Amino acid sequence: MMIYLDNAATSFPKPETVIAGMQDCMYRYCANPGRGGHSMSLESGRAVFEAREALSCLFNISDPTRLCFTKNATEALNIAIKGVLNEGDHVITTSMEHNSVLRPLKTVQRDMGIELSFMSSNEYGETFPDTLLKNIKPNTRLIISTISSNVNGIVMPVREFGKIAREKGILFLVDAAQGAGTLEIDVEEMYMDMMAFPGHKGLLGPQGTGGLYVREGISIRPIMQGGTGSSSEYVYQPNMMPDLLESGTLNTPGIIGLKHGIGFICSFGIQNIKVYKHLLVKKMHEELEECSGLKIYSRSDIDKNTGIFAFNIEGIDSSEVSYILDKEYGVASRAGLHCAPMAHETLGTVKSGLVRLSTGCFNTVDDIEKAIYAVKEILNNRR
Amino acid sequence: MMIYLDNAATSFPKPETVIAGMQDCMYRYCANPGRGGHSMSLESGRAVFEAREALSCLFNISDPTRLCFTKNATEALNIAIKGVLNEGDHVITTSMEHNSVLRPLKTVQRDMGIELSFMSSNEYGETFPDTLLKNIKPNTRLIISTISSNVNGIVMPVREFGKIAREKGILFLVDAAQGAGTLEIDVEEMYMDMMAFPGHKGLLGPQGTGGLYVREGISIRPIMQGGTGSSSEYVYQPNMMPDLLESGTLNTPGIIGLKHGIGFICSFGIQNIKVYKHLLVKKMHEELEECSGLKIYSRSDIDKNTGIFAFNIEGIDSSEVSYILDKEYGVASRAGLHCAPMAHETLGTVKSGLVRLSTGCFNTVDDIEKAIYAVKEILNNRR
Numbered sequence: 001m002m003i004y005l006d007n008a009a010t011s012f013p014k015p016e017t018v019i020a021g022m023q024d025c026m027y028r029y030c031a032n033p034g035r036g037g038h039s040m041s042l043e044s045g046r047a048v049f050e051a052r053e054a055l056s057c058l059f060n061i062s063d064p065t066r067l068c069f070t071k072n073a074t075e076a077l078n079i080a081i082k083g084v085l086n087e088g089d090h091v092i093t094t095s096m097e098h099n100s101v102l103r104p105l106k107t108v109q110r111d112m113g114i115e116l117s118f119m120s121s122n123e124y125g126e127t128f129p130d131t132l133l134k135n136i137k138p139n140t141r142l143i144i145s146t147i148s149s150n151v152n153g154i155v156m157p158v159r160e161f162g163k164i165a166r167e168k169g170i171l172f173l174v175d176a177a178q179g180a181g182t183l184e185i186d187v188e189e190m191y192m193d194m195m196a197f198p199g200h201k202g203l204l205g206p207q208g209t210g211g212l213y214v215r216e217g218i219s220i221r222p223i224m225q226g227g228t229g230s231s232s233e234y235v236y237q238p239n240m241m242p243d244l245l246e247s248g249t250l251n252t253p254g255i256i257g258l259k260h261g262i263g264f265i266c267s268f269g270i271q272n273i274k275v276y277k278h279l280l281v282k283k284m285h286e287e288l289e290e291c292s293g294l295k296i297y298s299r300s301d302i303d304k305n306t307g308i309f310a311f312n313i314e315g316i317d318s319s320e321v322s323y324i325l326d327k328e329y330g331v332a333s334r335a336g337l338h339c340a341p342m343a344h345e346t347l348g349t350v351k352s353g354l355v356r357l358s359t360g361c362f363n364t365v366d367d368i369e370k371a372i373y374a375v376k377e378i379l380n381n382r383r
Numbered sequence: 384m385m386i387y388l389d390n391a392a393t394s395f396p397k398p399e400t401v402i403a404g405m406q407d408c409m410y411r412y413c414a415n416p417g418r419g420g421h422s423m424s425l426e427s428g429r430a431v432f433e434a435r436e437a438l439s440c441l442f443n444i445s446d447p448t449r450l451c452f453t454k455n456a457t458e459a460l461n462i463a464i465k466g467v468l469n470e471g472d473h474v475i476t477t478s479m480e481h482n483s484v485l486r487p488l489k490t491v492q493r494d495m496g497i498e499l500s501f502m503s504s505n506e507y508g509e510t511f512p513d514t515l516l517k518n519i520k521p522n523t524r525l526i527i528s529t530i531s532s533n534v535n536g537i538v539m540p541v542r543e544f545g546k547i548a549r550e551k552g553i554l555f556l557v558d559a560a561q562g563a564g565t566l567e568i569d570v571e572e573m574y575m576d577m578m579a580f581p582g583h584k585g586l587l588g589p590q591g592t593g594g595l596y597v598r599e600g601i602s603i604r605p606i607m608q609g610g611t612g613s614s615s616e617y618v619y620q621p622n623m624m625p626d627l628l629e630s631g632t633l634n635t636p637g638i639i640g641l642k643h644g645i646g647f648i649c650s651f652g653i654q655n656i657k658v659y660k661h662l663l664v665k666k667m668h669e670e671l672e673e674c675s676g677l678k679i680y681s682r683s684d685i686d687k688n689t690g691i692f693a694f695n696i697e698g699i700d701s702s703e704v705s706y707i708l709d710k711e712y713g714v715a716s717r718a719g720l721h722c723a724p725m726a727h728e729t730l731g732t733v734k735s736g737l738v739r740l741s742t743g744c745f746n747t748v749d750d751i752e753k754a755i756y757a758v759k760e761i762l763n764n765r766r
Contacts, residue, residue: 002421002423004414006423009418009632012413012423019406022405022636023405026397026401026405030393031392031393031395032389035717036717037702038705038709039715040385040389040395040715070454074609074610078608098609099608099611100608100609100610102618103619103620104607104609107620198631198632200632206413207415207632207633208633208634209591223461223606224458226457226460226481226482226483226487226722229722232719232720232722235489235724236489248483248581248593249392249581249590249591251590251591319420322419322421323420332421332422332424333419334421335420336419338615339615340610341618342618
């Protein structure tokens with residue numbers, strides 16, 4: 001059995017209930033939710049609504065219809081970015097964003113005349129609220145921040161960013177890809193106007209799921225139009241949420257799997273997940289930080305890391321380390337740029353990449369000890 | 384057990400192998416395909432590529448990288464429509480399109496200055512190649528046709544449309560939502576430039592899957608940008624297929640389910656599926672066409688119907704008939720407008736809607752006899 005430390009790409013394994021829930025749906029009642037009034041379609045529709053409610057409960061969203069399902073966080077981020085910006089608008093973001101934020105932004109900058117500013121940060125990618133204040137201009141329409149970097153797990157002060165945005169009347173979008181399921185997210189308390197999340201990472205659902213929260217009163221344009229099972233006689237997209245942003249058949253079994261993932265998180269306790277992942281990550285930092293020839297790019301404090309140990313071994317390419325970890329020790333890691341070139345510029349690793357070991361709530365202390373042992377051996381076996 | 388005759392919304396049940404394949408993936412190796420080089424990620428990547436190959440084989444696509452996965456047919460149609468049109472372009476389509484074609488088209492007509500023409504048709508929605516010829520103008524850039532209506536199953540002459548389009552140098556997009564898995568589709572022989580399909584209808588995969596074929600040499604813009612696991616240092620979307628149109632994490636378990644759906648279809652034989660579904664639909668037509676008070680909107684010829692019996696009972700609203708079929712007889716049907724208002728205008732049913740009984744390859748003759756019995760009883764019990 002592999003020691004899976006690539007949970008920032010997708011979590012593995014999934015809770016038994018996730019797989020069983022999907023299977024039950026597929027075998028027993030998986031009709032098209034919201035299309036047709038027969039019993040199976042209604043049961044599918046109910047199950048999808050329960051998932052919406054479970055997520056709303058987790059994120060403190062008061063109206064579940066303000067949450068739409070997407071295929072992944074990338075779709076949610078594209079909808080959010082393209083749905084609110086107009087020519088001449090200015091956007092501020094951090095230097096630690098994933099390509100799911102960076103590529104849409106660079107595209108609207110090129111094609112729509114959007115202005116773009118990146119906040120400066122320290123060597124770990126930490127960004128501070130006063131930097132945000134300095135970047136605000138009269139035409140600033142949108143502030144975007146990841147809640148936590150997918151490269152080194154650094155946590156952003158999203159509540160402080162959100163407070164500033166709200167005070168200035170600027171929209172605030174959070175990419176929760178690396179934090180959802182590990183950090184306690186409260187869209188109200190954190191002043192979020194929009195929040196994008198994947199279902200298959202910390203939320204323990206299957207791939208093919210994700211979503212976008214849009215605060216009531218925010219007007220947003222969809223990037224797709226299609227059948228919604230509502231206002232079928234109307235040839236434009238209906239304006240009501242979530243239909244506005246949910247065209248075509250939903251991923252019903254996936255969404256039901258996600259509902260069970262949320263159920264697992266709520267019964268385990270999200271605070272416990274955070275503390276447990278920190279225990280694992282702290283152990284890696286403590287046992288490896290004194291090793292000469294090893295450079296660490298992540299922080300070990302519980303409030304500054306969502307569960308990632310990011311490092312390089314001097315003299316060996318990150319992909320080679322990752323390859324040896326896989327082949328010799330059965331440890332799944334991820335090397336390279338992690339789809340986040342600017343984050344690597346910030347960390348000074350754009351040429352070398354780095355090795356990412358990302359923990360999940362199913363990793364054991366034994367997994368971590370074996371991974372530490374492997375890293376130490378690779379380090380010692382260097383020529 | 385329900386008699387499920389709503390296969391045009393989504394097919395049910397799925398082959399055992401579809402559910403088992405998804406479960407095996409979720410339990411054993413579901414990492415993130417194309418991200419990271421460890422064994423599990425590679426196994427996921429291989430399985431996704433096998434699905435791409437299976438679909439390419441089914442549709443005679445010579446290069447599997449020209450097929451991208453989407454969350455549903457709606458996403459595929461939005462990419463195709465918005466990815467090739469420019470201001471001032473003219474589009475021709477049929478009068479039987481689903482809202483997944485109609486709503487994106489009406490939106491680009493309103494927002495982008497696209498001109499739009501609808502081909503006229505007969506009372507069944509049949510549309511003939513000479514009608515297409517009459518609608519072509521110098522600025523015609525795109526012709527879009529459903530392969531078969533989701534309301535009454537009528538089959539469009541897509542090969543003839545495609546031949547005309549190719550001769551005139553106009554792009555040809557086919558919506559195969561209702562035909563894929565029942566009709567033999569050959570993208571080469573049918574002159575298709577782009578073809579959108581859902582995975583969860585006739586192809587017997589799970590919801591949350593679909594795809595778009597784009598012929599080599601056709602330049603298309605994506606509607607989303609994001610991480611692709613490729614050219615990560617590049618801040619714009621990579622131009623190579625399928626990455627260009629596949630941003631963010633794919634629905635790996637869903638795609639693997641779809642691969643098994645295709646496997647089932649290939650071993651059963653698509654020609655056999657077509658003939659078997661026709662047998663069921665013909666039986667409904669034959670036993671009900673003489674009943675007075677019952678109006679039929681579908682045709683019974685094998686080459687003019689992909690498996691739908693569409694009808695109304697005089698004096699009873701279509702939703703009420705559908706409701707009685709569900710509650711009294713355990714028959715799942717779909718009433719109303721089926722997200723296709725213009726098709727209902729064509730059939731003259733935009734006010735009343737109609738009742739759709741849509742067959743799948745797992746329906747039995749016994750199912751059909753029970754449905755016929757139920758329809759006859761409802762007809763006879765009218766006041």
